[in-house]
Amino acid sequence: MGLKGGYSVPVAGKPAREIHILPEPECLYLPLFSRNLKFNQILTKDGEKVYKGQVLACDEKNYSIPLLCPCSGKVRVHPKKDHIVIEELAFSNKPEIQSESHEKRDRLIRSGTWHTVTDARSGLFADPASDPAALIVSMLRTDSFVADPDLMSEKAGIEKTIQSLTVLHEFLNNCPVYLAFRKKGSPFIRSISKHICNLSWVKSVPVPDRYPFDNPILLSRIIEKKAGTPSTPLLHVRLDDAIDLATALQTAEPTLSRVVALGGSAAANPVHVQAPAGYPVQSLLELCKCSSSACVINGGTFSGYRIDPHDQPGLDIECRGLTMIHDSDRREVLPFANIGFSRNSFSRSFISKIRPFFRENSTIALRGEHRPCVSCGFCEQVCPSGLLPFQLNAFAEKEMLEELVRLKIDHCIECGLCSYVCPSKRKVSQDLALARKKVKEELDGGADL
């Protein structure tokens, strides 16, 4: 398809493709926040006995997406009002509260998976009452330590996968489904492609296996190039979430746990686990034998944010992976003179490039000093949206906002590759995000570009 840009970093510590069974926890710490959600409307109180599947809180600003109780027990609201702790857990198999409403919007919200469906053009949460023009189902995962969508679907099997896609297709008013997968696919992907050949409403979209081609905004651009520009919303969901959503719609039982990847250079035993929201982070770190001086990141190395297990003791509802990277204070001697058997680079400047199957043991070291931009052009080569990040930052510094709009700053998907690759160690991606905000405020009065 001629898609330019993107880069997959070869890192060590990827989890194996089996799902580890987790021991039952003593209590669950449900955060009342996640990356994009804030559950400000708390519907339970201290000491209340809650049941599996009950709504504990919801986010009013985002279509009332609920926080569902993963396990029956007794509630204790944390004094800081940012966590709900569930103690005296009673493990049972069926959720004891079933949802009453048969309205389409309520069924979608109560499925427990609606927060994983995004509006592909904006990257924000999707409106459950909307009538989508198409559904993008993605089998891709390009950020290294996030759970792989086709792991769960491989466990579920081809029949279940196709059946789930059919359920969603019919539920969402027979909208076409675009299945995005890696060009160099696994046997599972190849057999799925063979099955969907017979279905007229599923179209396959092979995509290069580079970060960040799993980004919903990029996928929507690729598909709009193929199919013309629809005028109604374009929804995006991962394949494992699509299977969960279809199951929840058919059986009216919400999904309460999902596959989470635990990996990274500081994890001696990287695994995939099936974990409910609120599962204690500390026991997960012990399970994958994380070293004590590690930096724990919620999400992948590119798209995640740093968390402290003391401030967030449980998994939040949107978490798909915990990345643990070495955070040592050891300083290398003469790093620039190193031939480079243990380092890799976008620029091919190390011997490791000619050594096959090399996976780097990474740290969070900046690996260089902050320097002025030398227009080396690496950020441009690696940008998946075809932008010129260094030029955009230069214009932003000079406050030339019309030039920023002309050079299409609104196409930036904030993947972070420009910051990754910069040899002058500048915070290119962050400066670009600030410039975008400034453009939005000054030129559009807050409206979307």
Next chain:
Amino acid sequence: MIWLLSILDRYRGEFEPDGRLSALYPLFTTIEHVIFAPAAKALSAPFIRDALDLKRYMTMVIVSLLPALAASVYFFGLRMLLLILVSYTVGGLAEVLFAIIRKEEINEGFLVTGLIFPLILPPAVPLWIAGVGILAGVVFGKEVFGGTGRNIFNPALVGRLFITICFPAIMTTQWRVPFVDAVTAATPLSLFKTVQISTPVIDLLLGNVAGSAGEVFRLGIIFGGIFLMFTKVSNWRIPVFYLGSVAVFSFFGNMFLPARIAPPLFQVLAGGLLFGAMFMATDPVTSPFTRIGKITFGIACGLLTVLIRSFSGYVEGVMFSIVIMNALTPLIDHIVLHFKYKPVAI
């Protein structure tokens, strides 16, 4: 090496912004970061960073220059090392002074400039002239524009231009054939211009001819340049289109004016063209950043080089053509972006 780190930590306080020697803080951090990797960490996404940093970037350029450097010492004696020492010392002092005044860290761009500059001078140039040249190059070519990353012209070329204008006799009479110290000799290009003698290709490649110190071993320059292009430190478009356009223009020129314009193979191999195309025209700060801009830059440099070599009083046109095109680089980029990105109504 922990003992070294502990010594540095002990004296760090003196150099910190509120210590006694805080003015010399740039010098302290430079020495510290040459020996030890910086302690800075990535505190926001992306959490892992590419292993390439600017020191490594410049080290790659220096590694690709090593064949030319080794050949220059072999051909012209250990005096070359003295020239390089003078260049690094004088230029380095200027860099340190500007870094202290600006309260910024010393940038690594000078490592390459300080090595390239002696390699483009005639081998018998007096040391003090080399010192004056590098000082002019660093100050007028780079520091007055704001330092590394902000300069318009290539600093080594500005220094060489300064010497050419101030000491014209040196630049025309100090050429030597390798291994022979006391006899002045004519370079292949001036031989062609005056008496139409075409030097054999093997001599040009291996360096048995007169020329500036670094340009004679052309085989080494070609390998160094290809290494630089392979590691993606320099963009392939500029050397390929520069050398290609010189070959094409001199091919057609030689057909119509054989007495003035040299044949293509000789034209490409003679003089400082290979060195200039591989190491100086490809400087990322002073060359265009758009792909089409790079191609235009290469072709225009090639045209200017052939014109200056054949139709002007100067024997070598590479230096002037690169400096002229450096001045036009922002314009080239502006025009390419103007056509690529149409203005939008806000």
